[in-house]
Amino acid sequence: MRNPRHDILFEPIQLGPVTAKNRFYQVPHCTGMGWRRPKTLAAMREVKAEGGWGVVNTEYCSIHPTSDNDAFPFCALWDQEDIAAHHLMTSAVHNHGALAGVELWIGGGMVVNLGTRIPALGLRNRPQTDFTVLNPGQNRQIDKQDIRNIREWHRNAAKRALEAEFDIVYVYATHGYLLSEFLNPETNTRSDEYGGSLENRVRLIRELIEETKEIVDGKAAVATRFSVGLEDAESYDAFGLLSDLPDVWDLTVPDYNVEMGNSRFIKEAALTNSVEKARAMTSKPVVAVGRFTSPDTMARLLKEGVQDMIGAARPSIADPFIPNKIDAGQIEDIRECIGCNVCYAHDSLGVPIRCTQNPTMGEEWRLGWHPEKVKRTPKAEKVLVVGAGPAGLEATRVLGQMGHSVLLAEADRTLGGRVTREAKLPGLAEWARVRDWRLTQIDKLTTVEVFPQSPMTADSVLELGVSRVLIATGAKWAKDAVGRHSDIGFTQTDPTMIVTGDKILDGSKINGKKIVIYDDDHYYFGSICALELRKRGHEVVLITPAGRVCGWGAYTDEQEASTHALIKAGVEIITNKTIDTVASGRAELSCVFSNTPSTIACDAVVPLTRKIPVTDLYDDLISNKNRYTEAGIQSITRIGDAEAPSIIAAAIHSGYRAAIDLGQDIDLAQRYGRREHPATTC
Ligand SMILES: Cc1cc2nc3c(=O)[nH]c(=O)nc-3n(C[C@H](O)[C@H](O)[C@H](O)COP(=O)(O)O)c2cc1C
Ligand code: SF4
Incomplete structure (x- = not known):
């Protein structure tokens, strides 16, 4: 009322x-x-x-x-x-x-x-x-x-x-x-x-x-x-x-x-x-x-x-x-x-809008998705979702609303995965809404059970008697600097000088005074890590192969304010340079145009160039099809960052899609290739 x-x-x-x-x-x-x-x-x-x-x-x-x-x-x-x-x-x-x-x-x-x-x-x-x-x-x-x-x-x-x-x-x-x-x-x-x-x-x-x-x-x-x-x-x-x-x-x-x-x-x-x-x-x-x-x-x-x-x-x-x-x-x-x-x-970018919070936005005509209505399933199944990050939470919510019986297992004590961790970084507090709204909805579902602090192994999955498994175990920042600007990554590395983005996310203490962030990711994360490390008292140098930092932030209208914040916080910004080696207390750089080398002394380097999906459980499970089919499991699917690391909006969309498509024999070309053709009536 x-x-x-x-x-x-x-x-x-x-x-x-x-x-x-x-x-x-x-x-x-x-x-x-x-x-x-x-x-x-x-x-x-x-x-x-x-x-x-x-x-x-x-x-x-x-x-x-x-x-x-x-x-x-x-x-x-x-x-x-x-x-x-x-x-x-x-x-x-x-x-x-x-x-x-x-x-x-x-x-x-x-x-x-x-x-x-x-x-x-x-x-x-x-x-x-x-x-x-x-x-x-x-x-x-x-x-x-x-x-x-x-x-x-x-x-x-x-x-x-x-x-x-x-x-x-x-x-x-x-x-x-x-x-x-x-x-x-x-x-x-x-x-x-x-x-x-x-x-x-x-x-x-x-x-x-x-x-x-x-x-x-x-x-x-x-x-x-x-x-x-x-x-x-x-x-x-x-x-x-x-x-x-x-x-x-x-x-x-x-x-x-x-x-x-x-x-x-x-x-x-x-x-x-x-x-x-x-x-x-x-x-x-x-x-x-x-x-x-x-x-x-x-x-x-x-x-x-x-x-x-x-x-x-x-x-x-x-x-x-x-x-x-x-x-x-x-x-x-x-x-x-x-x-x-x-x-x-x-x-x-010239494509239908999408939304981090609302996975149905832009899909109302193409896929017939609706922000408030999902069809009840004619065949309720018992589904295990592993990982309570954005993709896992969204899949759980939608599966539960469709009438499936869902077990959501999360290894960590807290739910929300990357959303929970990123929301603690400077300026990102509102991102926790992605987690909170889903937990509120999941809480209302009588067919969903949530198990925090429950790391899963292949054996424990097989014992559960579920018919479907969705693996939403996320992704971790890589240590190697393979990414957009390098096929091979660092040519020489002192592993003790490499700090992953996940260490910053976890709030771990970073040893060393002067930290270099190598940002070949070009969105918010590099800039926010730089601000976070400044807050913790480090000297910070942000190096990017692009002409400006936070390049994709031009689309989200944050690049200017973000770069201003870096300058205000005293972050040194170096553009148009790649990092080739990290060793002996320094990083060796090259100009992206002329290859002219230069050196910067530092205690640690944080490469933000790509993420690696966490798929140990998935790999283990699918390595033995007989074993899982005997256990009654009909499908094992990776979703969200565990499938293809991307922005949170993509993880939410992936979770929603996995739930809606569950158990169906989908013709990808037919379902996801639907377009408006002016010459025909669709
Ligand atoms: C995706 C998007 C597209 C927009 N396109 C237009 C537009 O075509 N014309 C316009 O006057 N404003 C446009 N705006 C600005 C909005 O009308 C609005 O002023 C702005 O988003 C702030 O309102 P909000 O806080 O409710 O989002 C756009 C905003 C968004 C988010
Ligand atoms: S700002 Fe983010 S959450 Fe808000 S409508 Fe746009 S995509 Fe969705």
Whole structure:
């Protein structure tokens, strides 16, 4: 039953001519699906609506081929086919009583139109301002006729949005795209009525809001996404000039690293101070984000008048059913986002988003997975899961919910495996949510038994009388430096100088003053180990063969903040170097371009270049098929890092998949090769 404290979250609200049934608003967010995967997209958005979100939006949706962000997946409303594609989404969302919104988008100098190959229209002559891409091309500086065209294209896109039956149509005026360029006095150097004074710089936004309102003519609300606050005092003056114009404000801050900050650096409700001030300046409803997962925080912000609706992207990805769970008073069932930004990373990589917490995200259409429903098995089996890390916990949870009888054996005293160990490192505390949510769910399952401190041998497995075994024994960091940049690893090693990443994870004392971390992993772990060792008082040198540390962190939006943290902590960073030998109190390095050698004195080296799956038990079991079949075991399967070490999201997905596929004769090509083919009906 719903806690009366949270009633306010379920009050309907008028957004211009339309009414949202509650205060849960899924803000626009990309999906890695874009216009190429409309069915995948519609199925995913439908699950959000089913989960209780009052408003479900698209991702950024191009108004015209001059705004093309290929190869990043984006939506488009260019023609009739796009209308039909979006209609799949709007009708799916409407089926559950939610409103559907579309974020009309004008790329400006942030894009180079790699797909359409016509010049992008930016405010100045300059290269693409998205510096994560570094395309050599420049945009064309727009003139007055271009502005007239853009206004017409926006009006036409708004008409198509109505045809697609959207209830909310956006004017998207932030995130560095064209309308932000107009607002910014540094990028807007025009001397006509669109440049100079603030009134002139907001002119195009004003025109677009007014014209969109004219076009939708009371059949849809007009929303405006806009940034206020942080260091940008003028943003409130700009907001003041427009404050009562749109039907609803979707407010954020002028720094994506804060708005969508990684949980290593940004916590829940980080935008509150910025939004509150603007909320006091308008009579229109305000939506704002803040990686909200706590219903108490949500209700408090509405009661205090900080905002009128709870905007969410990542929380709605991690748990599309947050609204329904709050409504039902099932607070402990909320699968809280951990702020890792793995979702965002995969959008940037051009594939459907995935989520560390929610393995079904992105698989709603392709595999028919659902975040809350698993089919009961027609044939309950007795399954042993060995290892209570992320893959083992997830497999156990899903198997139990399917009705299987599960024994979960963990060698360690504590459950959670790498998640538990990594969550103790600087900035990663929220990662424990991966373990905690699963343990809460497992605790409710009567057919699951959990055995900590229970190391298994092949003999003990055979005695259990189980029919299936899942091996989720994880992986260990290797000592040898074989990895992306080396096929052979260190050519000479003094083993006493090598410290594995697992030693740092275990909190073991590291002997020596000066420690070198060799990071050919390129994600968070090397940087976090460096911070941890600094905390423990070591001198730390972080060496990477890449040009920057935490290279993959560019996708999760943490590279900048992470590198800043290293610099602040006094970690010495050496880039573009491999380590070839470790001996006699030093590491010998080579420049990755010229092979020029250099030397660094150190007491220990931590190679973070690859992990080795822990498969002793698996190898032992499968080495004698007769023995295990005689014991009644029909299958033995490795999952998670024990199969192929990767990010935690992959381990969770692996555990989920192993449970769903258990005992089935799967045709991998047929099941996992399913795609949307425009030329055929799937
Ligand atoms: C995967 C992903 C894609 C996003 N794509 C968009 C987008 O297309 N348009 C947009 O305005 N914001 C986009 N955002 C930003 C979100 O709308 C939101 O402002 C941000 O994630 C902070 O909200 P949250 O803390 O609820 O996640 C995206 C965020 C994520 C995580
Ligand atoms: S991938 Fe990470 S940040 Fe994204 S929704 Fe899932 S838990 Fe949150």
